[in-house]
Amino acid sequence: MEKPISILATLIVLLLYASDCLAAPSSRNSLFATFLNCLKTHTNQPNQVPNIVYSQTNASYDSVLKASARNARFSNPSTPKPLLIITPLNENHVQNSVLCAKSIGVQLKIRSGGHDFEGISYVSQAPFIILDMFHFQNVSVDVQNEIAVIEAGATLGQVYYRIYEKSSVHGFPAGVCPTVGVGGHLSGGGYGNMIRKHGLSVDHVIDAKIVDVNGRILDREAMGDDLFWAIRGGGGASFGVILSYTVRLVPVPETVTVFQVDKTLEQNATDLVFQWQQVAPHTDERLFMRLVMQPVAKRTMRASVMALFLGGADEVVTLLEKEFPLLGLKKETCHEMRWIDSVLWWANYNDGSTLKALLDRSHYRVHYNKKKSDYIQTPISKAGFNLIWKKMIELGRVVLIFNPYGGRMNEVPYDATPFPHRAGNLYKVQYSVTWEEGGDGADKKFIGEIRMMYNYMTPFVSKNPRSAYFNYRDLDIGVKMHGKDSYQDGVVYGSKYFNRNFERLVKVKSAIDPQNFFWNEQSIPSLGSNKLFL
Numbered sequence: 312m313e314k315p316i317s318i319l320a321t322l323i324v325l326l327l328y329a330s331d332c333l334a335a336p337s338s339r340n341s342l343f344a345t346f347l348n349c350l351k352t353h354t355n356q357p358n359q360v361p362n363i364v365y366s367q368t369n370a371s372y373d374s375v376l377k378a379s380a381r382n383a384r385f386s387n388p389s390t391p392k393p394l395l396i397i398t399p400l401n402e403n404h405v406q407n408s409v410l411c412a413k414s415i416g417v418q419l420k421i422r423s424g425g426h427d428f429e430g431i432s433y434v435s436q437a438p439f440i441i442l443d444m445f446h447f448q449n450v451s452v453d454v455q456n457e458i459a460v461i462e463a464g465a466t467l468g469q470v471y472y473r474i475y476e477k478s479s480v481h482g483f484p485a486g487v488c489p490t491v492g493v494g495g496h497l498s499g500g501g502y503g504n505m506i507r508k509h510g511l512s513v514d515h516v517i518d519a520k521i522v523d524v525n526g527r528i529l530d531r532e533a534m535g536d537d538l539f540w541a542i543r544g545g546g547g548a549s550f551g552v553i554l555s556y557t558v559r560l561v562p563v564p565e566t567v568t569v570f571q572v573d574k575t576l577e578q579n580a581t582d583l584v585f586q587w588q589q590v591a592p593h594t595d596e597r598l599f600m601r602l603v604m605q606p607v608a609k610r611t612m613r614a615s616v617m618a619l620f621l622g623g624a625d626e627v628v629t630l631l632e633k634e635f636p637l638l639g640l641k642k643e644t645c646h647e648m649r650w651i652d653s654v655l656w657w658a659n660y661n662d663g664s665t666l667k668a669l670l671d672r673s674h675y676r677v678h679y680n681k682k683k684s685d686y687i688q689t690p691i692s693k694a695g696f697n698l699i700w701k702k703m704i705e706l707g708r709v710v711l712i713f714n715p716y717g718g719r720m721n722e723v724p725y726d727a728t729p730f731p732h733r734a735g736n737l738y739k740v741q742y743s744v745t746w747e748e749g750g751d752g753a754d755k756k757f758i759g760e761i762r763m764m765y766n767y768m769t770p771f772v773s774k775n776p777r778s779a780y781f782n783y784r785d786l787d788i789g790v791k792m793h794g795k796d797s798y799q800d801g802v803v804y805g806s807k808y809f810n811r812n813f814e815r816l817v818k819v820k821s822a823i824d825p826q827n828f829f830w831n832e833q834s835i836p837s838l839g840s841n842k843l844f845l
């Protein structure tokens with residue numbers, strides 16, 4: 312059983328942080344001045360510096376902080392705030408921000424799209440500053456060579472739109488929410504509705520640029536195989552500041568098909584889900600059928616199958632008549648469209664938005680939420696599903712989203728990238744609970760409920776370790792409690808996110824950042840000079 316982080320643990324963390332930060336500055340103003348001075352001394356354009364450093368007294372500090380804070384849980388008056396926010400305009404600013412933060416001895420949090428489920432790109436219990444990659448939004452698409460260079464601060468919507476501007480038969484396999492940032496998404500794996508045909512985003516990364524702890528800019532060749540491996544799924548924040556990724560585009564057909572079919576328990580949803588489980592991970596890899604399970608009015612369940620087929624409606628209807636008869640898919644339920652329009656459909660931008668909405672970083676409604684994840688490796692029985700529905704109806708608000716794997720995911724070896732959940736996984740479960748009411752009471756209630764659901768699922772999910780998806784950040788599964796260098800803590804969450812790939816990540820981390828400057832609540836621990844341990 313997973314232990315929720317207790318208040319005691321939080322206190323321990325606070326104490327450790329306090330004792331860790333010997334060089335923590337005595338006053339906020341002096342930090343501002345010191346940092347500004349440091350940047351000015353290092354940079355080749357000192358007059359730009361005042362425009363990129365926000366202290367807590369700057370009029371726009373709050374709006375800059377909130378601009379990409381995507382979870383209302385971490386925008387409370389009681390949420391710890393950064394001492395400074397830095398919004399670099401160029402690579403040189405990033406290099407110097409790293410060097411100055413290091414020399415001052417303050418924690419640096421890196422933020423690209425701000426979608427981290429636990430807000431760890433913009434919250435810390437230690438004194439910290441935010442390096443916000445907001446200005447790094449360039450996406451250059453080279454259709455001739457079928458590649459794109461994508462800066463870390465770009466959003467997925469920008470990526471999709473820029474590809475669409477150049478070609479109607481190219482796309483990129485990544486997440487379905489257009490406001491998600493490249494910096495976190497690609498460094499942590501990245502999956503979307505083409506996962507079964509094309510695998511993860513990181514499977515298509517062919518180069519990268521990163522600023523390391525010494526302020527050097529490294530590309531693939533300069534960083535070497537190990538670091539290049541690590542930042543394709545192991546998370547960027549343990550290793551440095553990702554400036555950009557170079558990716559290979561994938562072909563998409565001129566016409567794709569989407570559909571959604573809903574059934575309640577009274578309409579035999581349980582049989583449907585059982586059959587979905589037999590079909591979705593094994594069918595034609597051009598077909599991705601997400602399944603959303605939602606309790607309705609504390610009375611029944613609704614199962615929604617949402618699908619993308621990389622082909623025409625006739626073909627998918629014929630395929631599913633044969634393989635998935637309980638779905639009862641009709642051609643009238645299918646919508647044929649361009650791939651880029653399917654991006655809008657999946658994003659649920661059904662408010663009359665045009666494609667240009669994909670460029671809008673603020674097209675997002677912030678609410679309170681908590682998420683968790685699991686992997687299903689053995690089919691769940693109908694009796695099992697019935698128990699699960701009963702629990703979900705009782706809790707009332709927790710939603711489960713099943714994302715089928717298989718296809719391309721079965722062909723990529725588990726250690727090709729740090730993301731280990733490949734062959735042997737039928738589908739991933741995302742747990743989700745969202746709420747609108749603020750306050751500690753609501754937080755406790757809903758977080759408590761999602762944890763109950765997670766505990767209830769124990770018999771049905773992967774074991775030893777109970778795996779989790781790194782990009783579905785969940786601090787419940789383990790967190791630094793014994794200091795920022797604790798291997799003992801790191802192996803707890805690290806083995807769940809990365810399974811057998813964790814040890815190699817530790818090795819890379821220990822080599823690239825032995826002093827562990829780039830750390831956070833769930834970063835890869837460095838063994839420092841103690842490398843003999845490996």
Ligand SMILES: Cc1cc2nc3c(=O)[nH]c(=O)nc-3n(C[C@H](O)[C@H](O)[C@H](O)COP(=O)(O)OP(=O)(O)OC[C@H]3O[C@@H](n4cnc5c(N)ncnc54)[C@H](O)[C@@H]3O)c2cc1C
Pocket residue numbers: 381420421422423424425426427428430431432433444463464485486487488490491492493494495496498499500501502503546547548549551552553554782783831
């Ligand atoms: C609404 C929503 C929908 C989502 N949908 C999907 C989905 O379909 N598929 C999927 O795989 N995931 C999905 N996610 C999860 C998402 O992939 C992760 O939250 C991802 O890390 C977000 O990246 P970001 O840049 O927006 O986040 P941030 O909060 O900015 O960063 C996340 C982590 O990455 C680090 N980081 C960010 N930028 C850099 C950088 N330049 N260099 C080094 N480290 C960096 C941060 O420090 C932090 O640790 C979704 C999340 C949300 C909120």
Ligand SMILES: *[C@@H]1O[C@H](CO)[C@@H](O)[C@H](O)[C@H]1NC(C)=O
Pocket residue numbers: 361362363364365366368369
């Ligand atoms: C923040 O405020 C200081 C002091 O008024 C000012 O010098 C600086 O330019 C401001 N920074 C930004 C980014 O506006």
Ligand SMILES: *[C@@H]1O[C@H](CO)[C@@H](O)[C@H](O)[C@H]1NC(C)=O
Pocket residue numbers: 400401402446447448449462
């Ligand atoms: C983005 O591209 C423009 C035009 O090529 C360039 O001037 C700018 O410096 C780039 N921005 C960054 C942050 O790389």
Ligand SMILES: *[C@@H]1O[C@H](CO)[C@@H](O)[C@H](O)[C@H]1NC(C)=O
Pocket residue numbers: 577578579
């Ligand atoms: C549900 O399944 C039962 C038993 O197989 C069947 O008799 C009934 O018609 C089904 N109901 C619906 C709405 O499909």
